[in-house]
Amino acid sequence: MSNDAGLKDWNFQVLMLVQSMLGAITPNFRMVVLSxxxxxxxxxxxxxxxxxxxxxxxxxxxxxxxxxxxxxxQLKWEIVFGCGELPVVPEADRVVYRRKEIFD
Structure with a gap:
């Protein structure tokens, strides 16, 4: 795939990631981002x-x-641990999962 992945490519990758995460997400997962x-x-x-x-x-x-x-x-992946503020995701990226967090 080229650097300029089209909407069809993005939709396919988001769908495959969502399918891959079914039944795997625990309360410890805060966010999953595809870029x-x-x-x-x-x-x-x-x-x-x-x-x-x-x-x-x-x-x-x-x-x-x-x-x-x-x-x-071609795939890269990383796990980031912590309970601090989650990063602002660039507009071009896709947040595939994000849990609800309430801070007092």
Missing amino acids: RDDDAWVIMFYLQDDLEKDVEEVNDIICRYSAYQDSNL
């Missing part, structure tokens, strides 16, 4: 705590997501 970096898709997972079971869930999500793709998929 592009050159020719690679980038998935950022924001988790509150560094829990082994949730890191394993992320690995399973990535495995399922990759299985939905052709062999040309």
